[in-house]
Amino acid sequence: MLGTNLSTSSPVYQSLCAFFDAYLVRRDLDAALAQVTEDIYSLGTGVHEEAHGRAEFAALLQEELHSEPNPNHYQIHSYWEKEVAPGIYSCLCQIEVSAEVPGEGRAYFSTRLTAGFRAEEGKYRAFSLHMSCANPIQQEREFFPLHYAAQELKKMNADSQSKLAELFNEIVPGGIMGGYLEPDFPLYIINDHALDMLGYTYSEFCADTEEKIANTIHPDDLPGVIRAIADSFAASDKYDVEYRLRKKDGSYLWVHDVGRKIVTEEGRPAIISVLVDISERVAYQTLLKDNSIRDFLTGIYNRRGAEECMSALLTAEQASYGFLLLDLDDFKQINDRFGHATGDRVLQMAAAQLRAHFPDGICARLGGDEFVVLVPNLSELEVFQLRTQSLCEAYRKSLSTLCAGHQAGMSIGGLFFHQSRSFSSLYVQADQLLYQVKHHRKDGICIHSLP
Numbered sequence: 001m002l003g004t005n006l007s008t009s010s011p012v013y014q015s016l017c018a019f020f021d022a023y024l025v026r027r028d029l030d031a032a033l034a035q036v037t038e039d040i041y042s043l044g045t046g047v048h049e050e051a052h053g054r055a056e057f058a059a060l061l062q063e064e065l066h067s068e069p070n071p072n073h074y075q076i077h078s079y080w081e082k083e084v085a086p087g088i089y090s091c092l093c094q095i096e097v098s099a100e101v102p103g104e105g106r107a108y109f110s111t112r113l114t115a116g117f118r119a120e121e122g123k124y125r126a127f128s129l130h131m132s133c134a135n136p137i138q139q140e141r142e143f144f145p146l147h148y149a150a151q152e153l154k155k156m157n158a159d160s161q162s163k164l165a166e167l168f169n170e171i172v173p174g175g176i177m178g179g180y181l182e183p184d185f186p187l188y189i190i191n192d193h194a195l196d197m198l199g200y201t202y203s204e205f206c207a208d209t210e211e212k213i214a215n216t217i218h219p220d221d222l223p224g225v226i227r228a229i230a231d232s233f234a235a236s237d238k239y240d241v242e243y244r245l246r247k248k249d250g251s252y253l254w255v256h257d258v259g260r261k262i263v264t265e266e267g268r269p270a271i272i273s274v275l276v277d278i279s280e281r282v283a284y285q286t287l288l289k290d291n292s293i294r295d296f297l298t299g300i301y302n303r304r305g306a307e308e309c310m311s312a313l314l315t316a317e318q319a320s321y322g323f324l325l326l327d328l329d330d331f332k333q334i335n336d337r338f339g340h341a342t343g344d345r346v347l348q349m350a351a352a353q354l355r356a357h358f359p360d361g362i363c364a365r366l367g368g369d370e371f372v373v374l375v376p377n378l379s380e381l382e383v384f385q386l387r388t389q390s391l392c393e394a395y396r397k398s399l400s401t402l403c404a405g406h407q408a409g410m411s412i413g414g415l416f417f418h419q420s421r422s423f424s425s426l427y428v429q430a431d432q433l434l435y436q437v438k439h440h441r442k443d444g445i446c447i448h449s450l451p
Contacts, residue, residue: 010081011123011124012081012089012091012117012124013079013081013091015035015117015123015124015125015126016076016091016093016115016117016126017076018031018035019032019035019036019126020074020076020095022034022035023061024071024072024073024074024097025071025072025073025074026071027065027069027070027071029058029061029062029065032061033054033057033058033061035125035126036054036057036125036126036127036129037054037118037120037125037126037127038053038054039053039054039127040053040054040057040126040127040128040129041053041127041128041129042057042060042128042129042130043129043130043131044060044129044131068099070099070100072097072098072099073097073098073099074095074096074097074098075095075096076093076094076095077093077094077095077096078092078093078094079091079092079093080092080093080240080258082256082276082278082281083281084278084280084281085280085281085284087118087119088116088117088118088119089116089117089118089124090114090115090116090117090276091114091115091116091117092112092113092114092258093112093113094110094111094112094113095110095111095112095113096108096109096110097109097110097111111131112131113129113130113131114128114130115128115129115130116128174193174274174275174276174277175190175191175193175194175195175196175197175198175255175274175275176189176190176191176193176194176272176273176274176275177189177190177191177194177213177272177273177275178190178262178270178271178272178273179212179213179270179271180264180268180269180270181261181268181269181270181271182268183214184212184213184214184215185212185213185214185271186211186212186213187206187209187211187212187213188264188270188272189272190202190205194275197245197247197253197255197275197277198216198245198246198247198248198253199247199248199249200248204248208248216245216246217243217244217245217246218243218244218245218246218252220244221243221244222243224241224243225241225243225257228240228241229241229259229271233261237260237261238258238259238260238261239257239258239259239271240256240257240258240259241257241259242254242255242256242257242278242282243255243257245275253277253279254277254278254279254281254282255275255276255277255278256275256276256278257273257274257275258273258274258276259271259272259273259274260272260273292304292305293305293308293309295351295364295365297344297347297348297365298347298348298350298351298365299348299351300351300354300355300363300364300365301362301363301364301365302364302365302366302367303364303366303367305364306362306364306366306372306374306423307423309362310362310364310374310423311422311423313362313374313376314374314420314421314422314423315420319377319378319379319418320376320377320378320379320380320416320417320418321374321375321376321378321415321416321417321418322361322373322374322375322378322384322414322415322416322447323372323373323374323375323414323415323416323417323426323430324371324372324373324375324388324412324413324414324430324447325370325371325372325412325413325414325427325430325431325433325434326370326371326372326373326410326411326412326413326434327369327370327371327410327411327434327438328346328347328350328369328371328395328408328410329408329409329410329411329442329443330406330408330442331343331346331368331369331408333406333408334346334403334406334408337403337406338403338406342402342403345402346399346402346403347365347369349395349398349399349402350369350371350395350410351363351365351371353391353394353395353398354371354373354391356394357387357388357390357391357394358373358375358387358391360375360376360377361373361374361375361376362374362375372427372430374426378416381416381447381449384414384416384447385445385447388412388414388445388447389445391410392409392410392412392443392445395409395410396408396409396443408442408443409442409443410443411434411437411438411442411443411444412434412437412444412445412446412447413430413431413432413433413434413435413436413437413446413447414430414433414445414446414447414448415429415430415433415447415448415449415450416447416448416449416450417449417450417451418450418451429448429450433446433447433448434446
């Protein structure tokens with residue numbers, strides 16, 4: 001069934017629909033169980049409605065199907081999903097179920113569902129299902145509370161509705177935090193889960209943040225959060241943003257914040273949001289990103305990393321730059337004479353020498369025995385030349401230790417310049433100078449100053 005903002009092509013969404021089609025519409029227990037993992041954990045809306053493993057889950061569903069075998073209808077609304085790790089998804093949605101109640105007509109029930117799915121045998125199966133609201137008039141051990149009269153909800157007084165909201169606040173996955181739509185987002189509400197995530201007691205949080213949510217958002221992220229909320233509210237009453245929150249110990253927690261615009265009981269506009277800890281996913285993505293721009297052997301940047309980082313640095317206003325393109329002379333002979341393992345150690349040594357002599361620069365291995373260095377904020381050409389000469393001397397000395405009896409150095413083409421230039425243009429010019437060095441002699445340095 002289609003709701004709003006759904007991606008029907010998502011395999012996770014399709015697996016979710018397959019489960020509810022089997023369970024609610026066709027009332028086919030076996031087909032429903034085929035959509036969940038052996039270690040499924042479910043938490044329903046009933047008092048004793050908890051299942052650990054497929055056997056308990058099957059028993060829970062069987063009791064409900066036995067007492068109510070007739071088909072039901074459902075709709076999924078406000079569906080979203082996130083890949084929290086490779087092959088593992090978390091999804092959140094609202095599900096509206098309707099059923100014919102004998103003698104009372106059609107009854108409706110709406111609840112929120114959070115679920116976890118992982119890839120198994122070429123398809124996605126649910127390993128957790130969690131209903132996020134409770135109904136005090138529900139019969140026990142029902143996965144969905146379908147046996148109730150529609151008019152019963154009308155009998156709930158304000159106190160019961162308040163307790164229901166309180167219970168939802170306690171069991172919703174993730175922390176809840178809300179602030180007034182005013183400068184610095186003065187604190188409106190925060191639940192214990194959110195406080196636990198950040199390592200605070202309520203009084204500590206209030207004292208440390210001066211009761212302003214903005215004071216716990218990472219300073220680098222705050223402008224983007226403000227902008228994302230403002231842009232989202234220009235089109236709707238909800239927003240979705242990821243950022244860092246400061247914990248009590250000074251470290252930062254990455255959160256995925258899904259929020260809504262509300263009006264509080266005193267008539268003040270505010271936002272209230274569910275915060276999900278995504279620190280592990282962000283760390284994993286950062287690791288993947290770092291691995292994609294790093295040379296696996298030497299640990300310095302690879303060609304992709306060099307172009308990205310150097311291009312970003314070259315757009316900034318700097319007093320002057322130095323750029324070096326270098327080859328290790330007779331490197332093939334090292335591999336042939338001493339073996340590739342020794343050749344790898346020579347490459348690692350050369351990278352270490354680059355970092356040691358240019359700690360303020362960006363160092364990269366472009367491939368084979370070709371390296372590049374970009375150094376910003378240089379004072380003068382002579383200083384750059386002296387540092388480059390020192391690099392060559394250190395390399396020759398270390399090479400004589402690693403490869404006894406082998407004498408070789410570096411060939412270097414370099415540029416000293418004062419205005420922003422592209423990485424590609426610097427590479428072409430430095431490569432021409434490097435060619436001159438290798439053509440006339442090896443173990444030489446040629447650095448030109450550009451206007």
